Amino acid sequence: MDKEAGISNKAEEFIQMFKKGEEFTKEILRENEKLRFRVAQLEGAVERSGDETRTKLYEERIRLLELELSTIREKFSQVEEENKDFASKYIEVEEENNNLANLYVASYQLHSTLDFSEVLRIVVEIVINLIGAERFVVMLIDDKTNELVSVATEGLQASEAPRIRIGEGTIGKVTKDGESYFAEDLSAINKFNPLEPIVCIPLKIKEHVIGAIVIYKLLTQKAGFNNVDYELFNLLAGHAATAIFSSRLYTQSERKLTTIQGFLDLLKEKPKR
Amino acid sequence: MPNILVVEDSPTMRQLISFAMKRISNSRVIEATDGVDALKKLSSDKIDLILCDINMPVMDGLKLVSLVRSNPSFKDIPIIMVTTEGAEEDRKRALSIGANAYLPKPIQTQELIRLVNTYLPDSAD
Numbered sequence: 001m002d003k004e005a006g007i008s009n010k011a012e013e014f015i016q017m018f019k020k021g022e023e024f025t026k027e028i029l030r031e032n033e034k035l036r037f038r039v040a041q042l043e044g045a046v047e048r049s050g051d052e053t054r055t056k057l058y059e060e061r062i063r064l065l066e067l068e069l070s071t072i073r074e075k076f077s078q079v080e081e082e083n084k085d086f087a088s089k090y091i092e093v094e095e096e097n098n099n100l101a102n103l104y105v106a107s108y109q110l111h112s113t114l115d116f117s118e119v120l121r122i123v124v125e126i127v128i129n130l131i132g133a134e135r136f137v138v139m140l141i142d143d144k145t146n147e148l149v150s151v152a153t154e155g156l157q158a159s160e161a162p163r164i165r166i167g168e169g170t171i172g173k174v175t176k177d178g179e180s181y182f183a184e185d186l187s188a189i190n191k192f193n194p195l196e197p198i199v200c201i202p203l204k205i206k207e208h209v210i211g212a213i214v215i216y217k218l219l220t221q222k223a224g225f226n227n228v229d230y231e232l233f234n235l236l237a238g239h240a241a242t243a244i245f246s247s248r249l250y251t252q253s254e255r256k257l258t259t260i261q262g263f264l265d266l267l268k269e270k271p272k273r
Numbered sequence: 274m275p276n277i278l279v280v281e282d283s284p285t286m287r288q289l290i291s292f293a294m295k296r297i298s299n300s301r302v303i304e305a306t307d308g309v310d311a312l313k314k315l316s317s318d319k320i321d322l323i324l325c326d327i328n329m330p331v332m333d334g335l336k337l338v339s340l341v342r343s344n345p346s347f348k349d350i351p352i353i354m355v356t357t358e359g360a361e362e363d364r365k366r367a368l369s370i371g372a373n374a375y376l377p378k379p380i381q382t383q384e385l386i387r388l389v390n391t392y393l394p395d396s397a398d
Contacts, residue, residue: 098382101292109285125285128357132379221359221377 099228102130103235110243116251119243120152123213123236128154130232132222133199133215135192137161140203140211140244141175148175148212155217162194171214174200178209180233186224192216199225201233203241210241274299275321275393280311280337281355282329286378290324290355293382297389308332312340315347322393324385327356327367335370342371351392355380 109122120138127133135155139148148171150161167176174181181200199215213236277294279302281287291302303318305311307329314320323341327334334354341347351373356363359377367375374388 094383098293101382102289105285105289105292109288112284122285125283129283129286129289129378132357134357219357219359219378222379 099231102228103231106130106232106235107239110239114247114250116244116247119240119247123240123244124152124154126232126236126240127213127215131215131229132219133217134219135217136213136215138211138213139164139171140248141166141209148172151211156192156194160192160194164195169195170197171195171200171212174202175209175212178202178204178207180237182225186218199233201237203244204237205241205245210245213240274301276301276303276318277389277393278303278305278311278314278318278320278323280305280308280323280325280329280334282306282326286326286355289380290385293380293385294389296386297393300393308334308337308340311337315341315350320347320350322389323350323352324355324389325352325372327354327358327363335367338367338371351394353385353388353392355385 106126109126110119113119113122123138127136133154136153137150137156138152139161140151141147142149146166148164148166150158153161162171164172164175166172170181180202181197183198186198194216197214197216198218199213201213202209203211203213275297277297277300279287279290279294281290281304287304291304294300294302303314303320305314309332311323311325325334325337334356338352338354341350341352352371353374353376354367354372355376355378357378364375373392376385376388
């Protein structure tokens with residue numbers, strides 16, 4: 001009986017111990033659960049704090065990029081402006097280049113010969129092709145009569161060109177004063193009047209006037225004058241005058257030389273008689 | 274290298290046009306003083322484009338255009354008229370007989386270069 005009671009007590013003790021063990025295990029499991037929860041919480045917190053830092057970094061980067069973008073945009077518009085400026089300057093330079101080419105060709109041609117009639121032909125060509133005149137006359141001062149007489153015409157007969165005294169009318173005044181004349185309204189002069197030109201340019205060697213280019217009508221397609229035309233008029237006033245004057249002198253001296261040579265030849269032949 | 278034939282009796286205009294054509298890369302200018310001279314140059318050189326005046330001695334520009342267009346060897350060469358004749362009927366007449374473009378004098382160099390670049394065949398580059 002005692003033995004049975006002892007076994008029963010031991011079993012009871014064992015059951016109690018087992019229950020305590022079970023309790024303990026459960027407690028450990030609960031504690032474990034709590035710790036896991038805490039770890040998870042901490043991990044979440046760590047992750048969240050990482051996100052915020054990254055967000056801040058991204059925000060800073062966006063701010064910098066936006067700043068950079070606005071600087072680039074500003075520079076782009078500056079470059080665009082400069083580009084437009086360069087384009088318009090390029091057009092200006094091109095135009096100036098073309099004008100200079102015109103002036104160069106005109107000047108080159110004027111001084112390319114010493115033949116008087118050829119120089120006159122070149123002056124006529126320049127006035128037609130580069131200025132765009134349809135009816136005009138080139139006049140030179142006749143030293144004997146002190147009158148302007150026609151030496152080349154275009155679009156009118158030589159007989160239609162007037163003889164003009166220095167100082168008389170528009171043309172005579174231009175020759176006397178040495179100042180170019182431009183009619184205010186080019187379209188207003190429709191009917192041909194030899195004394196009423198639309199343009200009159202004195203042919204001058206320094207201040208000495210030797211003649212004039214008198215324009216009465218422009219080509220249909222030529223509405224008016226531009227800058228290069230005025231440059232050409234200036235060039236004609238000087239270069240054409242020099243070319244005409246020197247070629248006339250040369251032609252005259254050539255003629256005289258031929259005459260003198262003829263006399264000399266005659267004199268040489270005389271002893272043969 | 275494109276060969277451009279400039280048919281013009283005025284030496285001043287020939288020089289001026291030749292100057293302008295120097296702006297077109299590698300182009301070579303061949304000059305002729307009238308229509309007959311131009312036909313000779315067309316036979317002796319390979320021409321890619323013709324710049325032609327109307328009023329010229331010996332043979333004028335319109336006659337030259339007609340002859341060029343009726344010749345199978347030259348009929349496709351682009352022709353640009355450069356002339357003092359600025360009336361609309363002159364333009365229409367030149368275009369009707371086969372000119373490709375019409376540029377009245379006094380010429381604007383930029384416009385001339387633009388027209389030449391328009392009509393110059395690509396194969397001539």
